[in-house]
Amino acid sequence: EYYWNSGMFLFRADRYLEELKRYAGDIAAVVEEVMRRVTSDLDFLRVDKDAFEGCRSDSIDYAVMEKTAEAVVVPLDAGWSDVGSWDALHGASPADDAGNVLHGDVVISDTEGSYLFAESRLVAAVGLKDHVVVETKDAVLVAPRNRVQDVKQLVSQIKSQGRTEHLLHREVHRPWGSYDSIDFGDRFQVKRLTVKPGAQLSLQLHHHRAEHWIVVAGTARITCGEKVFLLHENESTFIPLGVKHRIENPGMIALHVIEVQSGTYLGEDDIVRFEDRYGREGT
Incomplete structure (x- = not known):
C-alpha cells in the first residue's frame, strides 16, 4: 500500500535547515547569502536577485524529503x-x-463541462465540451480540461521566441499603487496610474520620453x-x-491619472x- 504525497510538510524551521544543509548544502549556502542581502520594502522583504539566481532549481521533495531519515x-x-x-x-x-463554471462576462451556447474565466472583456463560446478558456489582460488560454497542465510547453515556446509575456504583465503593482498599460505603439504608450492615498512616486526624470498627465479622479500634487x-x-x-518630476496623492481617496508617454524609447x-x-535607487 502506498500513500500519495500531497506536498504538505510540517516541521520546525531549525530542523528543516539542518536537513537542508545535510542533503543540499549548496542550496542552504545560497539561501543564507540571500538572507544576508535582504532589504525591506514596506511589508515585503526583497531578496538580492543576483544572489538568488545562484541557487539551483530543486523541490523540497527531491532535495530533502526523499533522503532524510527523520x-x-x-x-x-x-x-x-x-x-x-x-x-x-x-x-x-x-x-x-x-457542468459549466463561468466567471466574469461570459456568454455560452451548447457548451458543457467547461470552465470559462473572463477578466477584462466578453468571452463567447459555442459548442465547447470539457474545455478551459481563461481570458486576462495579458493573454488568452484555450485548452481541453485534460491537457491544461501542458501549458508549460507554451511557456517554453514563449521563452524560446524571446517574448516577455511570462515576465511582464499589463498591470504592474508598485509600492505607491499600480499602473495598467492600456495602449502602446510606435513612439507612444498610454498608462492608467492608480496612486494610493498618501503615496507618491519617486522624484525622477527620463532621458528618452516626455509625459502628459491627465487627472480623472482625485487630486494630484505635481512636481x-x-x-x-x-x-x-x-x-x-x-x-x-x-525634467525632474513626481506625482503625489495628498487626498483620502485613490488618485487615477492617465499618462501618455511619447519618445524614442519607452522602456521601464x-x-x-x-x-x-x-x-x-538608481534606474
Whole structure:
C-alpha cells in the first residue's frame, strides 16, 4: 500500500535547515547569502536577485524529503485538493446544470463541462465540451480540461521566441499603487496610474520620453522641475523630457491619472531616481 504525497510538510524551521544543509548544502549556502542581502520594502522583504539566481532549481521533495531519515508519513483523509490546475479549479467550483463554471462576462451556447474565466472583456463560446478558456489582460488560454497542465510547453515556446509575456504583465503593482498599460505603439504608450492615498512616486526624470498627465479622479500634487502645484479632476500637465518630476496623492481617496508617454524609447529602465520613500535607487 502506498500513500500519495500531497506536498504538505510540517516541521520546525531549525530542523528543516539542518536537513537542508545535510542533503543540499549548496542550496542552504545560497539561501543564507540571500538572507544576508535582504532589504525591506514596506511589508515585503526583497531578496538580492543576483544572489538568488545562484541557487539551483530543486523541490523540497527531491532535495530533502526523499533522503532524510527523520521524517514520517501520516495518512490524511480530508477530501483535499491542491487546486493546482484550471481543471482542478473547475472541480472545486459550483457549476451550472451543464457542468459549466463561468466567471466574469461570459456568454455560452451548447457548451458543457467547461470552465470559462473572463477578466477584462466578453468571452463567447459555442459548442465547447470539457474545455478551459481563461481570458486576462495579458493573454488568452484555450485548452481541453485534460491537457491544461501542458501549458508549460507554451511557456517554453514563449521563452524560446524571446517574448516577455511570462515576465511582464499589463498591470504592474508598485509600492505607491499600480499602473495598467492600456495602449502602446510606435513612439507612444498610454498608462492608467492608480496612486494610493498618501503615496507618491519617486522624484525622477527620463532621458528618452516626455509625459502628459491627465487627472480623472482625485487630486494630484505635481512636481515639475522647480514648480509644485495641484491638479484636480479634468486638469492636465506636460512633463518635458529630461525634467525632474513626481506625482503625489495628498487626498483620502485613490488618485487615477492617465499618462501618455511619447519618445524614442519607452522602456521601464529609462528612469533616473533622485528621491524615493520606498528605498528604490538608481534606474
